[in-house]
Amino acid sequence: MAPKQKKPVKGFSEQAAIGGKFGQFLRILCGCHAIPGRSFHFCGRPFPICARCTGELAGVLIGIPTMIVLGIPRFWVAVLMMLPLIVDGTVQRLTPYESTNIRRLATGILFGIALVFGFLYFHQVCVLAAREILKLLGLDPFAVNQAMQRFLP
Numbered sequence: 290m291a292p293k294q295k296k297p298v299k300g301f302s303e304q305a306a307i308g309g310k311f312g313q314f315l316r317i318l319c320g321c322h323a324i325p326g327r328s329f330h331f332c333g334r335p336f337p338i339c340a341r342c343t344g345e346l347a348g349v350l351i352g353i354p355t356m357i358v359l360g361i362p363r364f365w366v367a368v369l370m371m372l373p374l375i376v377d378g379t380v381q382r383l384t385p386y387e388s389t390n391i392r393r394l395a396t397g398i399l400f401g402i403a404l405v406f407g408f409l410y411f412h413q414v415c416v417l418a419a420r421e422i423l424k425l426l427g428l429d430p431f432a433v434n435q436a437m438q439r440f441l442p
């Protein structure tokens with residue numbers, strides 16, 4: 290079977306988009322379609338990633354200091370922050386509804402902030418799992434608890 294050809298993005302041109310190689314890196318990192326009609330423009334040239342991915346990236350950058358200053362919210366808060374993007378994207382995908390770039394940006398920012406929290410929840414689950422595995426392997430439960438406590442909030 291021949292390798293699957295990458296489908297070109299309609300209307301997207303690597304030369305036209307701003308950012309050069311870094312923009313190309315961002316597009317690959319985000320897995321972005323980079324459709325110019327769904328991207329912001331600067332001086333008539335499209336961003337290398339769409340408005341939603343721009344928001345997600347901004348959200349991650351906002352989420353890290355937010356987490357440091359305010360701590361980690363409850364899990365359901367992060368889920369609620371992700372819902373607007375999921376609903377907006379799903380409705381757009383399944384119906385003729387077309388979102389706006391401002392709405393894509395806003396839902397992307399909320400999602401990006403929640404993504405930072407999601408990584409921290411995942412980290413905590415991994416630490417808790419490692420703690421239980423070490424106990425199952427016969428290590429001193431008190432020593433394991435003490436060692437793992439430094440990785441938990």
Ligand SMILES: [Zn+2]
Pocket residue numbers: 319320321322323338339340341342343
């Ligand atoms: Zn995108």
